[in-house]
Amino acid sequence: MSAQVQAGISLGELAVRFGLTLRGEPSLTILSVATLARADAGALSFLANSRYRKQLESTRATAVVVSAADEAVCPVAALIYPNPYLAYARIAALIHPPPPPTPGIHPTAVVADGARIAASASIGPLAVVEDDAEVAERVLVGPNCIVQYGARVGADSKLLSRVTLYPGVRLGERCIVHAGAVIGADGFGFAPDAGTWVKVPQVGGVRIGDDVEIGANTTIDRGAIDDTVVENGVKLDNQIQVGHNVCIGAHTAIAACTGISGSTVIGARCMIGGMVGFAGHLTIADDVVVTGCTLVSASIKQAGSYSSGMPAVDTRMWRRMVAHLRRLAKKER
Amino acid sequence: MSAQVQAGISLGELAVRFGLTLRGEPSLTILSVATLARADAGALSFLANSRYRKQLESTRATAVVVSAADEAVCPVAALIYPNPYLAYARIAALIHPPPPPTPGIHPTAVVADGARIAASASIGPLAVVEDDAEVAERVLVGPNCIVQYGARVGADSKLLSRVTLYPGVRLGERCIVHAGAVIGADGFGFAPDAGTWVKVPQVGGVRIGDDVEIGANTTIDRGAIDDTVVENGVKLDNQIQVGHNVCIGAHTAIAACTGISGSTVIGARCMIGGMVGFAGHLTIADDVVVTGCTLVSASIKQAGSYSSGMPAVDTRMWRRMVAHLRRLAKKER
Amino acid sequence: MSAQVQAGISLGELAVRFGLTLRGEPSLTILSVATLARADAGALSFLANSRYRKQLESTRATAVVVSAADEAVCPVAALIYPNPYLAYARIAALIHPPPPPTPGIHPTAVVADGARIAASASIGPLAVVEDDAEVAERVLVGPNCIVQYGARVGADSKLLSRVTLYPGVRLGERCIVHAGAVIGADGFGFAPDAGTWVKVPQVGGVRIGDDVEIGANTTIDRGAIDDTVVENGVKLDNQIQVGHNVCIGAHTAIAACTGISGSTVIGARCMIGGMVGFAGHLTIADDVVVTGCTLVSASIKQAGSYSSGMPAVDTRMWRRMVAHLRRLAKKER
Numbered sequence: 001m002s003a004q005v006q007a008g009i010s011l012g013e014l015a016v017r018f019g020l021t022l023r024g025e026p027s028l029t030i031l032s033v034a035t036l037a038r039a040d041a042g043a044l045s046f047l048a049n050s051r052y053r054k055q056l057e058s059t060r061a062t063a064v065v066v067s068a069a070d071e072a073v074c075p076v077a078a079l080i081y082p083n084p085y086l087a088y089a090r091i092a093a094l095i096h097p098p099p100p101p102t103p104g105i106h107p108t109a110v111v112a113d114g115a116r117i118a119a120s121a122s123i124g125p126l127a128v129v130e131d132d133a134e135v136a137e138r139v140l141v142g143p144n145c146i147v148q149y150g151a152r153v154g155a156d157s158k159l160l161s162r163v164t165l166y167p168g169v170r171l172g173e174r175c176i177v178h179a180g181a182v183i184g185a186d187g188f189g190f191a192p193d194a195g196t197w198v199k200v201p202q203v204g205g206v207r208i209g210d211d212v213e214i215g216a217n218t219t220i221d222r223g224a225i226d227d228t229v230v231e232n233g234v235k236l237d238n239q240i241q242v243g244h245n246v247c248i249g250a251h252t253a254i255a256a257c258t259g260i261s262g263s264t265v266i267g268a269r270c271m272i273g274g275m276v277g278f279a280g281h282l283t284i285a286d287d288v289v290v291t292g293c294t295l296v297s298a299s300i301k302q303a304g305s306y307s308s309g310m311p312a313v314d315t316r317m318w319r320r321m322v323a324h325l326r327r328l329a330k331k332e333r
Numbered sequence: 334m335s336a337q338v339q340a341g342i343s344l345g346e347l348a349v350r351f352g353l354t355l356r357g358e359p360s361l362t363i364l365s366v367a368t369l370a371r372a373d374a375g376a377l378s379f380l381a382n383s384r385y386r387k388q389l390e391s392t393r394a395t396a397v398v399v400s401a402a403d404e405a406v407c408p409v410a411a412l413i414y415p416n417p418y419l420a421y422a423r424i425a426a427l428i429h430p431p432p433p434p435t436p437g438i439h440p441t442a443v444v445a446d447g448a449r450i451a452a453s454a455s456i457g458p459l460a461v462v463e464d465d466a467e468v469a470e471r472v473l474v475g476p477n478c479i480v481q482y483g484a485r486v487g488a489d490s491k492l493l494s495r496v497t498l499y500p501g502v503r504l505g506e507r508c509i510v511h512a513g514a515v516i517g518a519d520g521f522g523f524a525p526d527a528g529t530w531v532k533v534p535q536v537g538g539v540r541i542g543d544d545v546e547i548g549a550n551t552t553i554d555r556g557a558i559d560d561t562v563v564e565n566g567v568k569l570d571n572q573i574q575v576g577h578n579v580c581i582g583a584h585t586a587i588a589a590c591t592g593i594s595g596s597t598v599i600g601a602r603c604m605i606g607g608m609v610g611f612a613g614h615l616t617i618a619d620d621v622v623v624t625g626c627t628l629v630s631a632s633i634k635q636a637g638s639y640s641s642g643m644p645a646v647d648t649r650m651w652r653r654m655v656a657h658l659r660r661l662a663k664k665e666r
Numbered sequence: 667m668s669a670q671v672q673a674g675i676s677l678g679e680l681a682v683r684f685g686l687t688l689r690g691e692p693s694l695t696i697l698s699v700a701t702l703a704r705a706d707a708g709a710l711s712f713l714a715n716s717r718y719r720k721q722l723e724s725t726r727a728t729a730v731v732v733s734a735a736d737e738a739v740c741p742v743a744a745l746i747y748p749n750p751y752l753a754y755a756r757i758a759a760l761i762h763p764p765p766p767p768t769p770g771i772h773p774t775a776v777v778a779d780g781a782r783i784a785a786s787a788s789i790g791p792l793a794v795v796e797d798d799a800e801v802a803e804r805v806l807v808g809p810n811c812i813v814q815y816g817a818r819v820g821a822d823s824k825l826l827s828r829v830t831l832y833p834g835v836r837l838g839e840r841c842i843v844h845a846g847a848v849i850g851a852d853g854f855g856f857a858p859d860a861g862t863w864v865k866v867p868q869v870g871g872v873r874i875g876d877d878v879e880i881g882a883n884t885t886i887d888r889g890a891i892d893d894t895v896v897e898n899g900v901k902l903d904n905q906i907q908v909g910h911n912v913c914i915g916a917h918t919a920i921a922a923c924t925g926i927s928g929s930t931v932i933g934a935r936c937m938i939g940g941m942v943g944f945a946g947h948l949t950i951a952d953d954v955v956v957t958g959c960t961l962v963s964a965s966i967k968q969a970g971s972y973s974s975g976m977p978a979v980d981t982r983m984w985r986r987m988v989a990h991l992r993r994l995a996k997k998e999r
Contacts, residue, residue: 033869035891051947086857089866096867108776110441110458110476125776125794126810128458128476143776143794143812144459144828146476146494146512160851161812161830162477164494164512176865178851179812179830180883182549185493185511188570188588190546191419195602196566196584199509199546200422201429203366213856213865216848216885217513217905219549219571219589225368233862237854238885239550239907239925241572241589241607251862255854256885256907257925257943259572259590259607261625269861274907274925275943275961277590277608277626277642281384292927293943293961295608295626295642305648309943309961311655315971321662322977329987443774443791443809461791461809477792479809479827479845495810497827497845515882518826518844521903521921523879524752528935529899529917532842532879533755534762536699550846552882552904552922558701572883574905574922574940592905592923592940594958610923610941610959610975614717628941628959628975638981644988654995 008042009094011063011077018090020065024077028062033092036061044095047074048085065091101140101158115147124161133165136173151184154210166222172210172232180217183208187221187228187244187262200224202244209233215240215256224262237274249286273309341375342427344396344410351423353398357410361395366425369394377428380407381418398424434473434491448480457494466498469506484517487543499555505543505565513550516541520554520561520577520595533557535577542566548573548589557595570607582619606642674708675760677729677743684756686731690743694728699758702727710761713740714751731757767806767824781813790827799831802839817850820876832888838876838898846883849874853887853894853910853928866890868910875899881906881922890928903940915952939975 012026034043036052039061046065047056056064056073063077065084081087101122105111109123114131117123121135124143129135133147136155141147144162151165154173159165163177166184171177189200204223208230214220215238222228222244229247230236237256242248246260249268258272261280266272270284273292278284283299290296293309300306313321345359367376369385372394379398380389389397389406396410398417414420434455438444442456447464450456454468457476462468466480469488474480477495484498487506492498496510499517504510522533537556541563547553548571555561555577562580563569570589575581579593582601591605594613599605603617606625611617616632623629626642633639646654678692700709702718705727712731713722722730722739729743731750747753767788771777775789780797783789787801790809795801799813802821807813810828817831820839825831829843832850837843855866870889874896880886881904888894888910895913896902903922908914912926915934924938927946932938936950939958944950949965956962959975966972979987 033867033891038892049947083857083859085866086859086864089855089857089864092867092869093865096869098867106776108441108774110439126459126477126792144477144495144792144810148494160832161814162495162810162828166493166512176852179832179848180513180550180846180885182512182571185549185571186509186546188548188568189422190568190586191416191422193416193419196544197568197586198419198422199426200418201366201425201431203425203429211862213852215854216851216887217550217572217846217883219513221549221571225366226371235854235856235863237907238848238851238887239572239883239905241570243589253856253863255927256909257590257923261588261607274927275608275941279625281382289648290645291648292945292963294645297625297642297644300645306645307648307651308643308645309963310643310974310976311963312956312960312966312972312974313659315955315957315973317659317662318973321658324661325658325987325991326979326983328990329983441774443772459792459810477810477828481827495828499826499845513846513883515845515904518882518904519842519879521881521901522755523901523919524749524755526749526752529877530901530919531752531755532759533751534699534758534764536758536762550883550905552846554882554904558699559704572905574903576922590923594921594940608941612958614715622981623978624981627978630958630975630977633978639978640981640984641976641978643976646992650992650995654991657994658991 011079014044014091015079017094018081018087020087021068021080022077023071023074023080024063028077030062030091030095033088033095034061036064044079044088044091046084046088048083048088101138103138109141118155130167142179148184166206168205169208169222170205171208172212174210175208175212175214177214178216178218178238181214182217182219183214184222185219187224189224189244189262204228204245206230209250212236218242221262231268243280255292275309344412347377347424348412350427351412351414351420353420354401354413355410356404356407356413357396361410363395363424363428366421366428367394369397377412377421377424379417379421381416381421434471436471442474451488463500475512481517499539501538502541502555503538504541505545507543508541508545508547510547511549511551511571514547515550515552516547517555518552520557522557522577522595537561537578539563542583545569551575554595564601576613588625608642677745680710680757681745683760684745684747684753686753687734687746688743689737689740689746690729694743696728696757696761699754699761700727702730710745710754710757712750712754714749714754767804769804775807784821796833808845814850832872834871835874835888836871837874838878840876841874841878841880843880844882844884844904847880848883848885849880850888851885853890855890855910855928870894870911872896875916878902884908887928897934909946921958941975 008029015022031042036055036059045061105123106125109127112131115129118137121139134152140158142161145159149167157175169184186202190197209232218240220242231250233251235253241259243262245263252270254272255274257275260278267286287303289305291307341362348355364375369388369392378394438456439458442460445464448462451470454472467485473491475494482500490508502517519535523530542565551573553575564583566584568586574592576595578596585603587605588607590608593611597615600619620636622638624640674695681688697708702721702725711727771789772791775793778797781795784803787805800818806824808827811825815833823841835850852868856863875898884906886908897916899917901919907925909928911929918936920938921940923941926944930948933952953969955971957973
């Protein structure tokens with residue numbers, strides 16, 4: 001993952017390929033990417049967050065991707081683009097391409113006779129692919145992954161290691177699923193019966209679109225009756241919990257440790273912070289931003305930013321704030 | 334998991350078997366379950382949440398399980414029962430029975446000579462069962478599961494895939510444990526020693542009762558000295574953390590992402606929302622309800638409902654609320 | 667894990683070995699550890715938390731480790747030490763030593779030709795060690811663990827079961843990593859591009875120091891460019907999320923379910939409660955205490971204790987508190 005291209009690529013070629021404005025010598029060669037602070041000769045860096053501007057002034061990178069506004073401060077060659085982080089992402093993907101999966105089925109993998117595995121797919125050591133499962137072209141099923149009965153993995157997707165796809169889960173194309181993710185476990189459905197609980201069979205599935213990334217140890221439950229749905233381009237960080245029959249709209253990004261209760265529908269292009277909790281049966285509009293550690297307990301009908309995470313203060317002051325709030329609430333009873 | 338019974342079952346038989354009042358033609362046949370909105374001929378649906386009543390009015394299901402109060406609105410055959418969700422759960426389990434495990438030990442499983450495996454148990458591919466472990470009748474140890482030294486799995490329980498039971502963990506009968514769950518890892522016990530930490534050996538075990546369900550990627554730590562205990566009928570959702578020496582009382586249900594610190598004792602029949610945090614060494618009474626995203630920092634002695642999750646508002650308004658609270662607290666110092 | 671030493675150890679020997687003051691008969695023999703409430707003849711217990719003092723008065727342990735202040739209340743032999751919990755930890759480790767790994771590579775493990783495995787290391791059943799990985803002396807790579815390309819595990823470390831170390835991850839000596847932990851998955855880095863997201867390659871690594879313990883299902887992401895760093899002696903509980911380029915200072919302890927956003931730097935010797943959320947790009951001083959369920963949304967420059975977890979109250983009272991806060995905030999608009 002830290003492999004470098006051997007030959008390097010010139011600034012001129014980068015400028016042409018990605019539509020960047022170059023200020024500097026087109027023949028300079030980039031061999032790797034680096035942070036502004038640690039860059040050295042041959043390294044490309046970028047400035048996307050103004051808190052690192054001081055580091056730009058003293059960088060020893062060969063070139064830096066900057067916005068036009070920051071170009072003047074850049075002491076070395078500059079590749080100018082309105083969204084430097086985006087240009088950096090594209091260049092870094094060129095310089096550090098992920099290793100292509102090696103086609104074939106490892107001899108220690110357990111692949112059922114009824115599984116359909118594309119010839120170009122890679123099934124890693126100790127992976128399990130059950131009957132009627134389908135693994136498309138150029139897919140990576142990494143070590144210890146489990147693709148259960150009737151599950152489907154679309155072309156060019158990668159299950160990196162010990163991912164479980166429960167029976168019938170459908171994963172689109174070009175998805176990346178990180179280690180420990182569990183897709184399709186039973187939703188949390190129990191009917192009360194005189195002080196005990198009766199399990200409600202979870203007979204729905206999970207449908208995941210194309211270009212979805214799913215973080216390590218994230219869990220996405222199968223639907224109770226209909227499917228749980230994750231639309232195209234959704235990005236889920238680590239340790240996220242997606243309850244049964246949730247629907248997450250296209251290109252929504254959700255940070256780590258967030259939990260979404262059953263049947264909540266989240267719109268497209270939302271940006272959800274970390275450790276956010278969504279109650280169940282809500283509808284969240286498109287283009288909603290929710291900041292970290294917020295509890296969303298009601299539907300949100302309008303795009304905008306929403307919050308309820310209480311910021312830390314000195315513990316003694318915090319105790320006073322809590323006591324104060326309680327007193328006032330009692331007074332008004 | 335979406336397999337249907339081939340022959341179907343008549344409304345008359347369902348009414349008799351589950352003690353339901355039938356309004357409609359007893360010979361109508363049910364082939365599957367479906368939501369009110371998507372049901373078609375042959376499907377059974379239910380209405381348990383009034384927010385879906387509109388969908389009842391236009392459903393195309395063959396029959397719907399409803400309460401007496403909703404019967405009049407039901408445009409198709411009605412199976413009437415005071416708790417429609419419960420009746421639905423039982424019918425769905427009949428129509429969609431889980432596939433029975435295939436007895437036997439998969440040739441790729443690694444089973445120690447000293448493990449005791451019942452003849453009717455199913456040990457899946459690439460599972461590991463260590464010495465002195467005991468796997469009872471009709472148990473499923475799914476692919477990549479690990480049952481370590483001296484652990485015990487009671488009859489009819491299912492470890493679905495890549496579950497780890499650490500040494501000595503005891504699991505009761507008819508339990509379901511989902512993928513990625515870890516039971517019996519060391520509790521978080523360290524003694525301070527001049528700015529460093531000395532590990533406190535975690536020599537207790539974990540005892541889990543009968544009819545317990547444990548969600549994907551949930552973790553239950555072993556006790557420091559005595560055991561961590563989960564009593565009969567407890568239902569744990571995904572990504573829950575149960576600290577060492579916690580005791581969870583019978584038939585308590587806990588939603589996803591909740592964390593319970595060490596030595597806290599939770600009563601019976603409690604209903605705990607998602608992302609709730611319990612401090613350690615607390616005692617929670619029976620029949621307590623805790624709503625989502627609440628911090629329980631003191632013992633709760635009386636049944637009732639408890640909360641502290643702050644609901645989301647517009648971010649600018651939220652900033653004013655926080656600033657206001659701080660000002661008042663400072664004033665009173 | 668509940669194995670006892672056969673021969674036992676005398677109080678006299680314990681006092682000498684650990685520098686404790688003995689009040690009682692030096693020849694009395696300790697066979698096991700136990701809680702005050704459940705101890706019996708042959709058992710050693712301890713009192714470290716004053717809430718258990720009542721149990722001290724009636725304990726039937728053979729001996730108890732106590733502070734000088736509690737000695738008078740101890741009805742049986744006393745081993746006196748200023749920090750009884752620390753003395754107990756050391757004694758318990760002597761009485762209940764972890765079983766030593768059995769050297770050798772299990773025949774079902776998949777070890778690449780280019781992996782370097784020390785002769786005294788133990789590679790368990792169905793483990794995977796990829797090319798160029800390095801496993802040092804006396805390391806345990808437990809069942810179903812995955813050590814990917816170029817990763818390194820330092821001497822005497824233990825990966826207990828189904829741990830994944832992604833390519834290039836470096837783990838120090840004497841570390842313990844519990845089941846389900848994922849170290850080195852991609853950080854959550856995406857650049858916005860006209861309503862979609864472009865993946866930013868995560869080309870940094872993860873460096874973990876010596877004597878680090880990592881809990882079950884905890885995830886530590888690899889750096890975006892530079893490494894994510896966990897320094898010596900850090901203790902991480904279960905289900906913690908460590909974002910890319912986080913740095914956690916030496917001997918900091920973090921309780922379960924806490925999440926740390928990218929590029930945040932936490933100082934040394936901090937004590938972080940459970941379910942704490944850290945925003946990204948923060949700097950937290952050394953010796954900071956953060957209580958459970960707190961949101962740390964700004965840097966903390968001074969040692970001290972910080973909080974924002976709102977304690978649970980009766981749900982009706984909670985509703986009034988929330989309503990009150992909203993009214994005041996509106997008034998001031």
